[in-house]
Amino acid sequence: MKSLKKALIILSLLSLVLPSWGQKKSGEWKRWLREVSPIMSEVERSIFNELPTEEDRRRFVDFFWKARDPKPETPQNEYKIEYYQRVAYAEKRLGGIDSDRGRIYALLGEPMEKHSYSGYEKVVDCELWIYHTEDRVNLPPFMYLIFFRRNNTGDYRLYYPGVNSAVDLLSPGYKESLNARTLSMSSYNMLRQSFPQLAEASLSVIPGEKSSPLSPGTGSSGIIIANIFSLPDREVEKTYLKNFSSLTGNVEVTLTTKSIDGYGFISLTQNQGITFLNYAILPEVIHTKKNAANKNEAEISLMLIIEDFSGNIIYQKERNFTLEVDDNRKKLFIDSRRLAFKDFAPIIEGDFRIRITFLNKTSEEVFVHEQKIKVNPQGPFLLFGHKLVELQSEKFIPFRQEKYKILPEPRLIFTQQDTLRGILKSSQQPVLRLVNVDDENDLIPLTNVNKDPTGLFLFTLPLSQVKPDYYFFSVRIGNQEVYRTVITITAAEVQKTIDLESSDPQEARYNYFFILAQEYLNAGLLAKSITYFEKLPPQLRNEVSLPLMAKAYYLKKDYARVLEILESPRVPKTYSTLALLANSCLQLNQLEKAVIYLEQLRQYGDSVTINQTLAATFLSLGNQEKAKIYYERAKKLRETSKEKKEKPSWKRKTPSKLL
Structure with missing residues (x-):
């Protein structure tokens, strides 16, 4: 077997000596790549960077724009013309297409409404953009997007509900006047009194979506913003890339500003019949700043995204907190010992790509750990580290397997003073061993294996x-190797990490049912999703869970159950719930009721689709006069819509669904 260490060295040397035209790009191609960066997919950029000749690059550019041409039969490319108009506006008015505002403007165009909150005493300079995004892939019909200047310094940044909160929108002077212990709620209440629409937008990108000021946007906001930036990968047909199929391989492109190194460790466990994804993140460095109390402070965000291999987000979790330590603890925990962040989340079965992001908002530094996993509820489930603890409490914590907890080592570095300890849940007797990475015959079996x-x-x-050396830690069950990873054993002293971890009480079990229901829903496994929704106790059947339960039944085509759920007074009548109600009524031929919900939908903004649906519904009811009014309104909206330049209008002649 070739030496793993030598292979890594060779790969590093190759990256230094192999020529690439990308390192010698002309100014023309650098400029073009920057101009189209908001709308260029990762695959397109990867292939373009590997093109060997000028002729190939010019041919690629021609195909690139043709793939986006809404009317190939016309001599002009309407999309290209409008896109460069957007770029010119972004460069002149929004700080360029590399800025958050410029990038969103290039992707989505002019917002339906734009509200500026500059010059106010209580809030920082910020803008609220309201978009009508009908017919855009995986985006809601209406969206709120906030851009703000943190502490009134620097450029405008995109506001992420859940990562950011109402606190970030307050001016530094006004923020200091509020009680620090109730800062989140006080900030939101101030916004609601002075700027109610901005307050609503601070909770979610979806108008009317219910969320808590103490934990805003934990549902769909992050997913929707991710979908905005992934539009180039979703909306453009890329069959033209087969014209460049002689190129092999794919170049991964990562665009980050202040990336830091770190370690990530992921493991699956099962506790009380629920499968959990456990993760530990160890950033190489945590920079802090002094606060008013002369403490060292850093605002930390820990984000988990679980997605399938098609890019569909199955689950997203955001954990935000302020790390505050004095000088002695900073030296002990952060500078010398280093701090590891641990968390967990329930997960359904399947093959997934896991992305964990550590973001230090104070220093604007980020570390991202990505890993592919296969989740099988039948196991096996493996945990190993340098310490095993038998637990007395029933609370849920990271890296817990039934009554045991393992303290893992995210760096996978062990000293000769350590004892490797672990737990394995398996239906069969395992074979565990260390295998030297340079010599498969150098085996160290683990013989002290006992079944509790x-x-x-x-x-x-x-x-x-x-x-001391590098070893594969190998686990075999029967004739199959089910686990293999590289660990390091060293004679040097390695300080153990200090763990900062989350925990949930025993009562959180029902909250996990809600999360699993959402994950099954996002994965399209409707029957399993409904099973978990129906397990929710009455206290968890609320304004947050009921609309999602109704969505599952709607996709299952149980429209009567949708009405039963959403017509409850406990459910707020937001755009998404009204759309589900209207569509369900149309499917059940309850046209009079459908008209009521359709009219209520119009309060969120007039659209061609809503008016066409109302027209068709009134026509089915025999009210031709009303039908004519709505058809004329739809026609007028279509004629004034900028989308007319990009795609032909489309008429609906019978009542149909909105979503």
């Missing part, structure tokens, strides 16, 4: 007699 009364396999291996 609950059926878990507990194992230990003192490392004092294991020579």
